[in-house]
Amino acid sequence: MARILSILVGLFFTVALAWSFGKGAYTQITEPPAATAEHEFHLHPKELHLASDGPFGKFDKQQLQRGFQIYKEVCSACHSLSHVAFRDLAALGYSEGQVKAIAAGFQVPGVDPTTGEANTRPGLPTDYFPKPFANDTAARAANNNAIPPDLSLMTKARHEGGPYVYSLLTGFQAQPAALLKEFPDAKTPDGLHYNPYFANLNLAMAPPLTADGQVEYSPGNPKPTVDQMAKDVSAFLVWTAEPKLEKRNQTGLAVVLFLIFATVLGYMSYRNIWAGKKH
Ligand code: HEC
Numbered sequence: 317m318a319r320i321l322s323i324l325v326g327l328f329f330t331v332a333l334a335w336s337f338g339k340g341a342y343t344q345i346t347e348p349p350a351a352t353a354e355h356e357f358h359l360h361p362k363e364l365h366l367a368s369d370g371p372f373g374k375f376d377k378q379q380l381q382r383g384f385q386i387y388k389e390v391c392s393a394c395h396s397l398s399h400v401a402f403r404d405l406a407a408l409g410y411s412e413g414q415v416k417a418i419a420a421g422f423q424v425p426g427v428d429p430t431t432g433e434a435n436t437r438p439g440l441p442t443d444y445f446p447k448p449f450a451n452d453t454a455a456r457a458a459n460n461n462a463i464p465p466d467l468s469l470m471t472k473a474r475h476e477g478g479p480y481v482y483s484l485l486t487g488f489q490a491q492p493a494a495l496l497k498e499f500p501d502a503k504t505p506d507g508l509h510y511n512p513y514f515a516n517l518n519l520a521m522a523p524p525l526t527a528d529g530q531v532e533y534s535p536g537n538p539k540p541t542v543d544q545m546a547k548d549v550s551a552f553l554v555w556t557a558e559p560k561l562e563k564r565n566q567t568g569l570a571v572v573l574f575l576i577f578a579t580v581l582g583y584m585s586y587r588n589i590w591a592g593k594k595h
Pocket of ligand 1: 391392459462481520525
């Protein structure tokens, strides 16, 4: 009796599952979900190979310095880097004096010691990168109602962060005719810019890197083409998001080696303990 009952219950669930699957598949075929421009024209990030990729990855300090230069001369006009202090830049190979000079080149919020009024003063190595706008209202007012996000953790906040930033910076283009033909309502609104790597295809940032040689690299570095500058600043933002990456890779490697050693040791002692017994 119990056996028949359990077969019936099993049968009931099987039929219910098959039915709902069939129904779902049928609606999917007869009434497919409406296509959207985002779904059809959004692109996956391009490939970008950085020295810091992979379990043995190490930062290319020369490239990070170039990337920092791009951030400083271009992106810092709109984007903050709140989680990075000037003294952290020592990790890119800058000397103490250079870090001091870089910090002093930025104005950070301060207090007038005589009056107690808020003012600004040149940065110190212990200061963090200052925000470019006084507040969100000012940021919106200057950027077509969008707030430029903080870039410190951007490459962690987006899927495939490094390649994403690189693709975004090099991905600005005219809206494809095919898109407008298929979705006449999806025209890029005034003040926004078409970029297939951005999730909703139109973003409020104008292309920040527009001309080869926009930034001047010191001798011994590659030519500052738009592509090269985009790569370098992406590498820099991979560093800001995870400055301890090399240390983490090293620790991981040491742990894996230790675990392999411990496994071999464990197996040998197992053989030793059971050596006299018949298997
Ligand atoms: C003139 C101001 C301005 C400059 C200069 C600028 N940006 Fe932006 N950026 C913006 C604004 C505004 C947004 C927000 C766009 C939106 O949400 O539509 C943004 C968004 C971004 C995003 C986030 C995209 C996302 O997925 O949310 C990244 C990454 C970015 N900028 C990188 C950079 C880099 C790197 C530079 C320097 C090479 C730079 N930006 C220079 C204004 C600027």
